[in-house]
Amino acid sequence: MGDFSEAVEQHRRELHVHCYRMLGSFDEAEDMVQETFLRAWRRRDSLQSEEGLRAWLYRIATNACLDFLRASPRRPEPREAPVVADSWLEWPTRTSVPWLQPYPDDLLDAVIERETIELAFLSAVQHLAPRQRAVVILRDVLGWSAQETAEALETSVAAVKSALQRARPVLREHLPGQRLASATEEEAAVVRRYVDALEQADPSLLPELLRADVYQTMPPSPMWILGREAFMASWTPAMAGEGAWGDWRLVATRANRQPAVAAYLRRPVDSLYRPYWLGVLRVEGGLITQITTFGHDMFPEFGLPDSFPPAASS
DSSP, X not given: OOOHHHHHHTXXXXXXXXHHHHHSOHHHHHHHHHHHHHHHHHTGGGOOOGGGXXXXXXXXXXXXXHHHHHHSOOOOEEOOOOSEESOGGGXXXXXXXXXXXXXXXXXXXXTOOGGGTSHHHHHHHTTSOHHHHHHHIIIIISOOOHHHHHHHHTSOHHHHHHHHHHXXXXXXXXXXXXXXXXXXXXXXXXXXXXXXXXXXXXXXXXXXXXXXXXXXXXXXXXXXXXXXXXHHHHHHHHHSSTTOOOEEEEEEEEETTEEEEEEEEEOTTOSSBEEEEXXXXXXXXXXXXXXXXXXXXXXXXXXXXXXXXXXXXX
């Protein structure tokens, strides 16, 4: 069948996305792709035809992820009380997915739909038992038949249908009521105004961009912020006045088919803007409804610079 390694390598990116959906972690997905290639090489004699390579690799990757989850079981847990909240008693119980990581849009294939890669979907599927998760991804995301899914998971068609029936109500419970539409100019305008507000260190510009029930999460930390007033209370001291952290510079990017901003901070004692955090925004109806804030460790994956000179902010 030609060069086996070259043929397998052509599927690296889509397998990485598949493992990412299964695990919610960009880094762990990379490990599972490597494991998939290793298992594929060891079993290459069992591949019956070149035409069946893609499905064969997905089967190996799915089971590699399931083996990983069996060896390292984990489930989302209820969050601790928020750092600040407008009114804690009014908020429903939310859960934390501390291993969640963003996925750079530049690494996503153009055919990947927004609703199958957005952070809300990734978080929701983490609430499913591993085999239910695999069934949902193979059936509802990749469009495999019940028979193909059963063969991949070495189970029966009846078991696949049962797992899907149990999984869908769980997903509905944890998915937002509104799915995100395709990116719009309105969404881009909201992001530009958000960037301007932070770079100008003007907290008065933020409230009109935030929905009243906006919330911010910060994987892997269990910290979270609930409500517009609480968000403002946490951010205002960092932006302006005597206690300001420094000057902000934000770079617009995209993650998980959602708008995102990479934040750089130049502290008073520093000459450069240094990487600080990456925020993925959820925008509905022209307002920011959720901000998922990650550390700066994935800046290289997004092709972001490691610093900016002061002149870059002008």
